[in-house]
Amino acid sequence: MRMTFIGGGNMATALIAGLASENGPFEELRVADPSNDARERLAADYGVQTFADAAEAIDGVDVIVLAVKPQVMPLVFETLRGKVAPGTLVISVAAGIRAGAIVDALGVSAVVRAMPNTPALLGAGVTGLYASPGCSDEQRETARSLLAMAGATVSVDDEGLIDVVTAVSGSGPAYFFLLTEALRDAGQALGLDAETATTLATHTAHGAGVMALQGGADVSELRRRVTSPGGTTQAALETLGAGGFGELVAAAVDAATRRGRELSGGGDPA
Numbered sequence: 001m002r003m004t005f006i007g008g009g010n011m012a013t014a015l016i017a018g019l020a021s022e023n024g025p026f027e028e029l030r031v032a033d034p035s036n037d038a039r040e041r042l043a044a045d046y047g048v049q050t051f052a053d054a055a056e057a058i059d060g061v062d063v064i065v066l067a068v069k070p071q072v073m074p075l076v077f078e079t080l081r082g083k084v085a086p087g088t089l090v091i092s093v094a095a096g097i098r099a100g101a102i103v104d105a106l107g108v109s110a111v112v113r114a115m116p117n118t119p120a121l122l123g124a125g126v127t128g129l130y131a132s133p134g135c136s137d138e139q140r141e142t143a144r145s146l147l148a149m150a151g152a153t154v155s156v157d158d159e160g161l162i163d164v165v166t167a168v169s170g171s172g173p174a175y176f177f178l179l180t181e182a183l184r185d186a187g188q189a190l191g192l193d194a195e196t197a198t199t200l201a202t203h204t205a206h207g208a209g210v211m212a213l214q215g216g217a218d219v220s221e222l223r224r225r226v227t228s229p230g231g232t233t234q235a236a237l238e239t240l241g242a243g244g245f246g247e248l249v250a251a252a253v254d255a256a257t258r259r260g261r262e263l264s265g266g267g268d269p270a
């Protein structure tokens with residue numbers, strides 16, 4: 001299989017790292033990016049072929065992954081218009097760019113929207129997938145199996161739900177990093193040195209994540225098991241609850257979902 005990434009930034013690098021570590025089914029893995037530094041880094045770290053010109057990079061490929069910022073997508077459409085073979089599978093990881101817009105701009109019928117996240121860099125990502133009606137079962141499976149090389153996958157049948165996936169898991173690592181930062185800073189404010197506070201906060205985040213996946217119980221039960229009646233955790237959780245923690249997370253995810261919809265020009269997908 002020949003595959004080209006358009007854009008070689010954070011998300012493309014995370015996916016390429018996951019794909020490269022899995023000995024994927026690639027005859028050729030190419031990346032187009034205008035930045036010389038990005039091209040040199042990707043070629044040196046992952047042995048991919050790099051191109052400054054996106055149109056040149058897609059010649060003869062089976063799969064194109066669009067991995068530029070949503071705001072840059074119109075320029076990419078302009079560059080690639082009329083140059084994509086109609087049978088090409090196009091996978092877009094961009095927040096808020098509708099499958100129908102890609103079908104119209106590139107003249108292809110098979111578009112999969114994939115919303116991965118940066119833990120893909122370590123093979124620990126999770127990707128939500130939506131396949132446009134023009135995708136064959138084989139193309140859906142190709143997209144799913146490619147993204148599965150970077151972690152878990154889930155599929156949604158309603159394109160509008162990709163904005164919710166984006167808000168929960170695409171942006172989600174940032175929420176956990178923010179909580180880890182806050183925990184570290186709180187420990188430091190109460191007297192721990194920076195290194196100790198960082199070790200405690202980051203290993204706690206890691207341990208909680210591993211338990212959430214492998215702890216043999218759902219996260220609510222795992223939380224209850226930490227919370228001794230009348231103990232320290234209860235005191236902390238009551239403070240978080242009184243501050244509206246659950247409502248605040250819900251409002252944050254709602255804001256991210258709405259931003260995804262705004263990026264697509266608003267409204268529901270056609």
Ligand SMILES: NC(=O)C1=CN([C@@H]2O[C@H](COP(=O)(O)OP(=O)(O)OC[C@H]3O[C@@H](n4cnc5c(N)ncnc54)[C@H](OP(=O)(O)O)[C@@H]3O)[C@@H](O)[C@H]2O)C=CC1
Nearest residue numbers: 007008009010011032033035067068069070093094095116
């Ligand atoms: N970061 C994340 O956690 C996630 C991001 N996404 C999605 O991935 C996409 C990329 O995001 P991210 O990787 O963070 O962004 P980055 O800015 O890190 O990467 C985008 C890359 O595209 C390059 N680029 C700009 N113009 C072009 C062009 N015309 N042709 C080819 N490449 C170009 C940029 O170069 P330069 O910097 O020189 O402009 C940059 O290297 C977005 O659409 C985002 O919604 C999805 C899930 C998670």
Ligand SMILES: O=C(O)[C@@H]1CCC=N1
Nearest residue numbers: 094095166170171172
């Ligand atoms: O912040 C963003 O818009 C992108 C999409 C999901 C994660 N990063």
